[in-house]
Amino acid sequence: MTEPLLKVEGLKKYFPIKAGILGRVKNYVKAVDDISFAVQQGETLGIVGESGCGKSTTGRMLMRLLEPTAGKVFFDGQELTQLSNDEMRKARRDIQMVFQDPYASLNPRHTIEKILMEPLNVHNIGDPKERKKKVHEFLEIVGLSSYHAKRYPHQFSGGQRQRIGIARALMTNPKLIIADEPVSALDVSIQAQVLNLMQDLQQELKLTYIFIAHDLGVVRHISDRVGVMYLGQMAELADSEALYEKPLHPYTQALLSAVPVPDPEFLREEMLVAGDIPSPANPPSGCRFHTRCPFKMAICETTVPIFAEVEKGHSVACHLYEESRPQ
Numbered sequence: 001m002t003e004p005l006l007k008v009e010g011l012k013k014y015f016p017i018k019a020g021i022l023g024r025v026k027n028y029v030k031a032v033d034d035i036s037f038a039v040q041q042g043e044t045l046g047i048v049g050e051s052g053c054g055k056s057t058t059g060r061m062l063m064r065l066l067e068p069t070a071g072k073v074f075f076d077g078q079e080l081t082q083l084s085n086d087e088m089r090k091a092r093r094d095i096q097m098v099f100q101d102p103y104a105s106l107n108p109r110h111t112i113e114k115i116l117m118e119p120l121n122v123h124n125i126g127d128p129k130e131r132k133k134k135v136h137e138f139l140e141i142v143g144l145s146s147y148h149a150k151r152y153p154h155q156f157s158g159g160q161r162q163r164i165g166i167a168r169a170l171m172t173n174p175k176l177i178i179a180d181e182p183v184s185a186l187d188v189s190i191q192a193q194v195l196n197l198m199q200d201l202q203q204e205l206k207l208t209y210i211f212i213a214h215d216l217g218v219v220r221h222i223s224d225r226v227g228v229m230y231l232g233q234m235a236e237l238a239d240s241e242a243l244y245e246k247p248l249h250p251y252t253q254a255l256l257s258a259v260p261v262p263d264p265e266f267l268r269e270e271m272l273v274a275g276d277i278p279s280p281a282n283p284p285s286g287c288r289f290h291t292r293c294p295f296k297m298a299i300c301e302t303t304v305p306i307f308a309e310v311e312k313g314h315s316v317a318c319h320l321y322e323e324s325r326p327q
């Protein structure tokens with residue numbers, strides 16, 4: 001296998017909780033706690049989990065919009081975590097982000113032309129005439145028209161605004177796009193259009209995606225592989241087909257049982273998990289899912305399960321599969 005485009009090793013993000021007038025650090029919110037994965041060129045990796053599981057923090061750390069507490073991120077032969085601020089600014093030309101709420105991320109006082117030109121100005125790409133041409137070209141590519149360039153964000157629908165957000169991410173010809181819940185704020189009917197657009201763009205422009213979502217249903221068709229996160233850790237990571245057909249981790253099984261399926265013959269029995277997601281400032285001992293897991297055993301409360309491959313390309317962190325692991 002070729003060298004992955006992105007490789008993440010032991011990534012952690014701990015946010016300090018301060019208390020008292022002196023602001024002493026009393027504890028940490030372990031938003032991301034030791035995750036590792038790799039993404040191949042041209043692949044889409046879906047990252048899924050409930051809110052607070054650390055998926056968006058992970059996305060932001062990959063671009064160093066948030067500094068990791070520990071761990072390494074390798075991208076296209078460079079160790080991003082070692083770059084100076086200036087070098088990182090340059091590297092961001094190749095890694096772009098699409099956000100959940102396109103309205104909040106588009107400056108309401110700027111025309112679409114100005115918004116789309118900004119990344120070209122920042123990275124000093126082309127002269128003013130070329131930049132203008134590129135804006136018009138990318139508006140067409142994302143299914144809008146040149147005449148939209150002079151309009152303002154509020155004059156567009158939610159779906160159109162997300163198309164603008166996607167166009168902005170594409171302006172610098174990036175290699176990797178990190179899409180953080182890009183369709184969660186959209187109506188279901190519009191979600192499919194935006195997902196189809198992203199898939200078409202991936203093929204045409206040879207893009208690599210990290211697609212973050214809270215819903216396994218949304219990432220199913222766009223992802224080659226899917227990672228499921230729970231309380232800052234990776235619970236399971238597998239090829240999309242394997243994960244949906246044969247989920248191993250009880251948490252993945254519970255998430256999947258809640259995804260509606262169009263054919264009632266294949267209805268899964270809904271698996272309910274007890275209780276709320278615990279606080280990442282005070283995660284449960286042993287397996288972090290043990291407070292909600294219907295298959296909990298004595299060992300689960302005391303011993304952290306190792307995240308390891310149990311079948312080819314299928315990794316899981318759960319004591320139920322201890323024996324299936326290669327020794």
Ligand code: SF4
Nearest residue numbers: 287290293300318319
């Ligand atoms: Fe459930 Fe134990 Fe597996 Fe955790 S390790 S998911 S508690 S069976």
